[in-house]
Amino acid sequence: MNIKEVSTKLDIPADTLRYWERVGVIPPVTRATSGYRDYQPEDLNACNFAKCMREAGVSIETLIEYIDLLQQGDDTTETRKALLQEQLKTIAAKRDAVQATYDKLQQKIAHYGTHTVTPFAYKEEK
Amino acid sequence: MNIKEVSTKLDIPADTLRYWERVGVIPPVTRATSGYRDYQPEDLNACNFAKCMREAGVSIETLIEYIDLLQQGDDTTETRKALLQEQLKTIAAKRDAVQATYDKLQQKIAHYGTHTVTPFAYKEEK
DNA sequence: TGTTGCCTTAAAGTCTACTCCAAGGTTTAT
DNA sequence: ATAAACCTTGGAGTAGACTTTAAGGCAACA
Numbered sequence: 322m323n324i325k326e327v328s329t330k331l332d333i334p335a336d337t338l339r340y341w342e343r344v345g346v347i348p349p350v351t352r353a354t355s356g357y358r359d360y361q362p363e364d365l366n367a368c369n370f371a372k373c374m375r376e377a378g379v380s381i382e383t384l385i386e387y388i389d390l391l392q393q394g395d396d397t398t399e400t401r402k403a404l405l406q407e408q409l410k411t412i413a414a415k416r417d418a419v420q421a422t423y424d425k426l427q428q429k430i431a432h433y434g435t436h437t438v439t440p441f442a443y444k445e446e447k
Numbered sequence: 448m449n450i451k452e453v454s455t456k457l458d459i460p461a462d463t464l465r466y467w468e469r470v471g472v473i474p475p476v477t478r479a480t481s482g483y484r485d486y487q488p489e490d491l492n493a494c495n496f497a498k499c500m501r502e503a504g505v506s507i508e509t510l511i512e513y514i515d516l517l518q519q520g521d522d523t524t525e526t527r528k529a530l531l532q533e534q535l536k537t538i539a540a541k542r543d544a545v546q547a548t549y550d551k552l553q554q555k556i557a558h559y560g561t562h563t564v565t566p567f568a569y570k571e572e573k
Numbered sequence: 574t575g576t577t578g579c580c581t582t583a584a585a586g587t588c589t590a591c592t593c594c595a596a597g598g599t600t601t602a603t
Numbered sequence: 604a605t606a607a608a609c610c611t612t613g614g615a616g617t618a619g620a621c622t623t624t625a626a627g628g629c630a631a632c633a
Contacts, residue, residue, distance in 0.1 A: 323579080323580080324579095324580075325579075325580090334621085334622080335580095336621075336622055336623080337620090337621065337622085339581090339582090340620080340621060340622085343582095344620095355580075355581090355628085355629055355630085356580080356581060356582095356628080356629085357579090357580055357581075357629075357630095358580085358581090363565070363567075366565060366567040367567050369567070370567035373544075373547070373548045373551070374548065375620095376541075376544045376545070376548065377544065377545045377548040377549070378545070380619080380620095381619070381620065381621095382619090391566050398559070398560040399560070401559070401566070402556060402559045402560060405552060405555070405556050405559065406556055408552070409549065409552055409553060409556060412545060412548060412549050412552065413549060415545055416542065416545045416546055416549055418499075418502045418503065419502070419503045419504070419538060419541055419542045419545060420542055421499075422499045422500065422502065422503040422538060423503070423535065423538050423539060423542055425499070426531060426534070426535055426538065427535060429531070430528060430531050430532055430535060433524070433527070433528045433531065434524040434525070434528060439489070439492060440517050440527070441489075441492040441493050441495070441496035449609085449610080450609095450610075451609075451610090460591085460592080461610095462591075462592055462593075463590090463591065463592085465611090465612090466590080466591060466592080469612095470590095481598085481599055481600085481610075481611090482598080482599085482610080482611060482612095483599080483600095483609090483610055483611075484610085484611090501590095506589085506590095507589075507590065507591095508589090
């Protein structure tokens with residue numbers, strides 16, 4: 322699978338896929354003899370994982386750290402697990418913040434303009 | 448309430464509060480005769496609103512648009528409401544994406560290293 | 574076999590959203 | 604009344620994450 326197909330399938334710009342590989346957000350991608358990237362299923366998994374983690378707010382730096390550990394192989398399993406657990410907490414916090422804003426904004430919209438004087442949601446309700 | 452107190456109370460850097468006001472993410476803040484900012488309750492609401500929206504992923508540009516409409520006054524109520532509804536959709540999408548990643552990562556962690564060969568979550572499960 | 578379209582890298586450029594700095598005015602405590 | 608600790612603005616600088624450009628190689632089709 323070439324880079325264009327992966328880009329289309331996963332909806333990630335080709336430039337971003339190259340950038341991720343270059344800085345180490347995903348492991349080196351399998352190459353054809355031409356030098357062209359030829360993404361294998363596991364390469365796709367790596368890209369998709371990176372995409373989801375990025376969308377959830379995980380930094381490039383953290384992802385590089387994870388891939389580094391993975392490529393050291395040895396036994397970094399526990400360290401990797403701890404790293405993921407830490408990120409899970411961060412993601413949970415983000416989720417909660419987004420949900421809270423969602424709820425309040427929805428309520429605000431519900432009677433926007435009907436009996437509203439304050440144009441800002443999140444006012445401490447009396 | 449001076450800028451330092453607001454910064455502490457809302458946990459937003461003072462530089463960011465000044466920046467937000469300068470670009471129009473919040474309306475102009477009330478001033479003392481000295482020229483110092485003297486945040487009124489409604490100014491605080493505006494800052495808190497901006498903070499929540501930013502955390503939920505709403506862009507500076509969008510917030511400026513909202514404040515612009517607000518200050519035109521006239522009757523921009525419907526336009527503003529539409530803008531907020533649009534953002535609500537974006538926020539919902541973000542929340543869902545973050546939640547999905549949370550769920551899958553949690554599952555992944557649950558048996559990380561026990562019977563795992565793939566170090567990437569989000570593999571299409573067979 | 575040419576040409577159209579895809580691929581490669583390295584390096585420089587861009588965008589968003591702050592964040593810091595310099596020069597100077599104000600307030601508060603001693 | 605003077606130093607310490609605030610505050611102000613305008614403008615420059617930075618961080619993070621891409622995104623574009625330049626120069627050139629490979630591939631597929633007419």
